[in-house]
Amino acid sequence: MLIGEVARRSGVSARMLRHYDSLGLVRPTGRTDGGYREYSGEDIRRIFHIESLRSLGLSLRDVSRALDDPGFTPSELVDDLIRQTRERIAGETELLTRLRRIGTAEPDGWEDVLQIVALLQALGSKSAGTRQRAALSSVEEVGVPVEALVEAALNETDENVAGALRWALAQSDEGAPALLAEGLGSPVAEVRKRAVRSLAEMPNGEATALLQDALANPDLVVRRYAALALGARGVADAVPTLVDMVVEDSNDVDAADALSTLAGDPVLAEQIATALIDCVARTTLASSARRRLTQALADIPGSTTSRALAELSHDEDRVVALTAAYILGIRESHRRGHHTRSKVAAGGEGPAAGAAHPELGVRDPGREG
Incomplete structure (x- = not known):
């Protein structure tokens, strides 16, 4: 079978088949009198094996080893592929979240987009001072999506930064209490604590209702913070x-x-x-x-x-x-x-x-x- 027909039937372009040939992955069994590559049935099966392995994310080098090295076992490679795939998904998910947050902020122009991106990056900075400044400026500058503020508040370990984030959430628009309420059900005790403390500093009626619900929370710390806040509210x-x-x-x-x-x-x-x-x-x-x-x-x-x-x-x-x-x-x-x-x-x-x-x-x- 000539290269053009193989390309049509396999879905692998003639250019890629030539590349496989140059790498030694698939060398056609023969050539015609005119010098054209001629593939046998065994060659075509190997092409499909290559494409199957590539679909798993293997590099061409790993594909070659998998097909030709008898001592090459799949377990370690598959584990590595799983790790790489998870990292890639996490990166794409983070990008999707960032794009959604920018869309939620409804920026008027690219200047606003750049400002929102800068604030989001600052909220995730390794520097506590940078995170604190971002939290404080989030109220005055172009609006930072409330989802980003809530996520930062629920995961912040520095008490000064956490206080600034709670203050920023108290100034934010509607939506924050419901998101914080999700944190009350977190399997992580510190996240639950941060959630109830943030709700305690929000003066609106929705926060008060959620704090009343928190009086029945299985976490004793959550119940106590809720009680202190509700006592002050009568x-x-x-x-x-x-x-x-x-x-x-x-x-x-x-x-x-x-x-x-x-x-x-x-x-x-x-x-x-x-x-x-x-x-x-x-x-x-x-x-x-x-x-x-x-x-x-x-x-x-x-x-x-x-x-x-x-x-x-x-x-x-x-x-x-x-x-x-x-x-x-x-x-x-x-x-x-x-x-x-x-x-x-x-x-x-x-x-x-x-x-x-x-x-x-x-x-x-x-x-x-």
């Missing part, structure tokens, strides 16, 4: 988690502050007081936990709290009793309108309003009981 659902944080000594000061904010609602104040009092009453709790709960009562107004503090001022645990007595003294001073020193329920003179007890570290709640 969401009552956060109360049980916040009380548990005080008990477990996990960000207990911030948790107590959040409970204090929620207690601005008289109905919630009673609910919070009851929850704290019920926990203090547990005989299995450590002294340190009961002390923290007693301190948390300092910022909860209402008669229920005052009655509980009066009882706790006679508690068998001396530290708990002193803490409760001190808080009662401060509440009494505020009730009477005093702003200097006052007698405390345990006897003796208490410190000036607004000061912290030198031994107990209790803050002046600054509220009427």
